[in-house]
Amino acid sequence: MKKIVYSLIILLFLVTISISTASKVHASEDKLTIYVLTKKNVQDNVFKKMIENYTRTDVVYEVPEIGLYQVTGSQEELKKLVSHNNIVKNHTLNTTKNSHKTLVNAQTTNNQNINIPKWQDLQWDISRLTSNGENFITKSNNNNTTVAIIDSGVNNHPDLKEALNISKNLVPKGGNNGQEELETGDISFHSDFLGHGTMLAGQMASNGFSKGLYPGLKINSYRVFGSESAESIWVIKGIIEAAKDDSDVINLSLIEYISRGDNINEHGQIDSTDKIKYEAYERAINYAKSNGSILVTSIGNQSLNLKDKTQIYKYWKDINPSLSTNRKIYAVPASFKDVVSVGSINHENIISNFSNYNSADIYTYGGDNRLVDSIGSEEYISNRMFEKEWILALSPQGGYTYSFGTSLSAAKVSAIAAAIIEKNNYKDKPDLTERALYNMTNGNKDKLLLELQ
Template sequence: MRRIIITCLIILSSFIIFSEKIEAKTEENKDSEETTILFKQDIPDNEKDRILDNMDLEVEYEIPEINLVTVQANNLEVNRIRNNDEIESVNKSTTVFQPRNNTDTVTVEQQANDLDLWNYQWDMKEVTSNKKSYNIHTPSTKTVVGIVDSGIYQDHPDLTNSIVKGSKNLVPKGGYNGTEPSETGDITDTNDKMGHGTGVAGQITANGLMKGAAPGIGIKSYRVFGTKSAKTPWILKGIVEAANDDVDVINLSLGEYMLVNGKYKDGKNDSAEYQAYKRAIDYAYKKGSIVVAAVGNDGVNLNNKTELTNTLNARIQDNKIIHGKVLDMPGALNKVVTVGSTGPTGEISTFSNYGKNFVDVLAPGGDFRLLEKYGEEKWNNDLLFEQELLMTTSITGTYYYDAGVSYAAPKVSATLGLIIDKKGWKNNPSKTMNHLKRYSSYKKDITGMEKNLDIFNIISH
């Protein structure tokens, strides 16, 4: 009998990496701020360079494939940019991604016979029909899931054999607003400093003491988080780079609420980033990559405009929404497979956003019903968390418990990878996505008729 260390994250709010808004400055005499410029799609590179040179604007971050750049600009310069006919959209960069994991953690020692962790994986038992799907098809690392996240701990014994060459770091030098001196901008610096990406990877491909949804399938990291936050263009860059690398499935266990039209109190909105998201998703789709995105962890009905507006307003300070349309992005886009979360009872998780005709597939991401029923002390002392949180891989080389839609999405990404690998449907996203939706099972709950992940049934057909 040996002991393993399993870390249980006591998380009482949301768990997906989700966005916050930063307060915008509105007076004309304020200093320059980071500004997103989306040029028209067909503008030549030399014309784009000429416009930026004439305005004396220096590019800080660039995604040439979708003609997006970020620059430092004040309000007068933004108005000049907006009046240029070659520019599709421009706005002050007001969105950032931040992890929503509670930092209050407790370490739990558990005994496991022969280090077999399967009995702790209620979620994998459910989606694989208690390992039956593993017997239908063994995937190869030739099929790759790209993880746009915080990186992957490359020496984890359950993951190391699945990591393929070519992972990339997309965090620029200095990291978030220059506050991360350890970030050098080195494209090869892909090791996970936060832990979220490693946990996501375990749900996809773990093939050791614990099992993922597709044990052994290839994974590649596109690191967009350091130890703090990520910015929207970094996420978009991750999508584009993964598509350029011919990745089969792109997993986004992250997202943000966007004001796609209308205006905040300062008169701005998130239109440039919204349009850029559409371009990045379209670009990936045309390249043959399928993008999978988790919805938010706020328990919001995504068909209720008031709930969405109130949720976004709760995240911002003085720059409230005056009017306009809010979307849960990028899951709101048509070419994205959008994932919500269920708990061990099969009900939608208490924290998961939901919405009929919005969420494509539901998959296990954990729950907090037992926590809410019995309280934190009993939930911890009686190990009730084992019954509703899920286990995954840690940056310490061990395992931890967690919950969130972040861990539902990678199960769906893994399943899409299995379909592609088994059927040879590389670069055929439409056929693969339709197969997933057709053979997922149905369960009626508060979301209406939603499709639930059933890997055994999906890859049996």
């Protein structure tokens, strides 16, 4: 067999990413930026007309379809604005500033030359799901089924030729807290700095040296992560935009932990940030489903039992030390009933040691790191043991990388959901698509998605 010498960058990348919170103070102490959530029956033009009455306030980011806005202004003017109870349902004036960084771990060794006779030797996950390549999903000539990836963008890659259908940047100028200098705010700016979105696209649509489950699938990319992290409102905007663009499947390989109710900050004040975000996510998901999209989400890489309230609260408290609540904490958006939540299993069909659990609707291959924990990283890398349990994925530089995470599992399920829609003419029928997807586990009590038929 002819061997191809290929340069491969090995990257350990924890590939479910988290989201920063949004209420913050700008450089000028007199200026605040807050969330405002209007009542459901309030039209956008009504809210905007009200804003005009306050000369020192401006809308800086908006999702008018669900009544979610970021508004900047003086504390005095904002206080008057949010007092309109007939229009404003909730707001985040006088809340605690929090900034959660993206959860990314990276370990790199450069330019290792390896012999690659065929893709099956490295993509054990795709090989198993497709019966060694016999059951790849194939696209009909007359169908326009698309999957939206709401993530860090998707770079051009040799294995993704003609896969990108729509690309929109939803990160505003300056990015998170105005600190990301590379963020221009241009809707056409689409560089994937984190590499996460490019990886997801590869799991779905790669059709080159590496293979995705659905080679050639059309991808709609909505860039909501900048060079560091994202704000919840950008992600929510992405859900709305994907639905408006008639995306059949919306992939959300991201997670954040939020309370459904008000929290109390260190000064004893009510902090409504979580409460607003929870309802905004709920409105966005309902909007997308009512427009015919099925939403697929990852359940997170924190090894948490998502039915253990104490464990989830402790994790939330560790990243929100200045807040307290007596309300249940949710892993969002995976916890919503109108999404398909996906966890990870390893090469032995066991729940991966990083994967959250006791919440997923479906589990499929996302890798593992049990072996590296047992033998150590030096032997693991030098003897190429990572090939046994990590997942080959696309790197944003145009090469390849090894990764693991529930994000990769969710991407695979998104591709399969697209195939179900196309095969059965289930466009705009998310409930039927979801039912067919669950049927693919063949009644497996562990809900494992092991092989395409």
